[in-house]
Amino acid sequence: MKIKILLVDDEPKNIELIEALLAPEDYVVEKANNGPQAVSFLNSFQPDLVLLDILMPGMSGYQVLEEIRKNPATGAVPVILLSAFNDKEHVIRGIQAGADDFITKPFDKTELVSRVKTQAGLSVLRRQINEKDKLISVIELVSDAIVITDENYNIMHSNALADGLLKINKFKGNFASFLAEKYGRVIDKNDEKGTFIMEIPAVNTTAMSYISIRFAKSTSKSGKTEAFVFVIRDISEEYGRNRMKRDFISLISDRLRAPLAVINGYSRLIAAHPPEEQLAQLALALVRNAELTEKLAMRMTEFAGMDDIYYADREDGYKGNSISTLDLKQMAETFETVYKKNYELKENSALTDLKKWQKTVLKELIENSFKFSDKEKVVLKVTADKGEICVEDNGPGIEKSEIESVFKPFYSLSKEQQEEYTGTGLGLAVVKRLAESAGxxxxxxxxxxxxxRVVIHAAAAPPDTAIDVMN
Structure with a gap:
């Protein structure tokens, strides 16, 4: 930010001269021709430095200085008095009134510029110290642990909660190195923001705990990285509850699948050798519903993982950074066997560098292409490039009036389609939830x-907002 200087003098020639002398320094200069006008600028202009003439008609420089010191917004702003007097009495009176420096007319260019630079620099430093003190007071009051680093992750500030959670009260070095060395968590230097979960190992009688860390880059108005802010929260209790819920749902899902498999097996046996035709139809209805319930049981575990935000943010979670490859040909062959439909892949290569959520989304979309196809051959074009996923097929498509509805969980198809396809109505709901959770x-x-044609891409980012952070 440019330094702002308020120049106060009733002589236009003096104002023009000083303005010309300061022009090379690229200051923002506001001019006042009298005392009342200068006072009116104190709140609106909020100067970093005031150059103030003493002898002015009506309201003298001493009176203006008194108003400057009474104003909370400018009480600490340095003031350099300008005067044709060079006697000791005026200098002492000026200093006693609260002036920071004193320059006599006519001005020496080098002296004027030098003293302005000194006082302006002190003003900026004083403001930064005040802002720093305010920031430290604020981060000590918040309920989360806070660590603020510079652009290279060197710790500038940390509150007491951060010291308690991470034991960094005696560590004032590089925070990224601290996390890597002590907890094995590596922060990519190119990441502007992120979220991750860390396990804090048990020590003596202290049980293992879990913390979430969210961080974001803070930039100046010019776009330069000035700091990183880390918000750290103890999530042990909530993480434990979510884990119990996930484990319980997984257990229920697993226990349901065994009796469902028995029902399915006996129903198929009856359908294959029915004592009468009506019983065969009933047996086939049992098979369809048993298969549907079994699929729902399998989905329960998936949904539990998606709803657990802490599990999703883990390295191996849906939004984690673990990368894998998807063999399109192998997946298509699997669905070819299940749905008894031939296929043709326009792109017959493996997709690499996929995150878990992307791989899950692709599986859902490709299976839907087979499941709902009204053709003997399913023709697929699947791409995943630069963060965009695209799956295109030759199926019946979706009516425009239904596009919003198909994303709803358990969306009901027409009666004819329900009889033909055994599905849970969750495929596109899963796709939408996973995509949105990753932005x-x-x-x-x-x-x-x-x-x-289904396209998944990053949502349009809001305009960057510059944030001033003091060093």
Missing amino acids: NIVELMTPQNGGL
């Missing part, structure tokens, strides 16, 4: 030549 949006389109 993406899902778009459905029906090309002119038919079929369905």
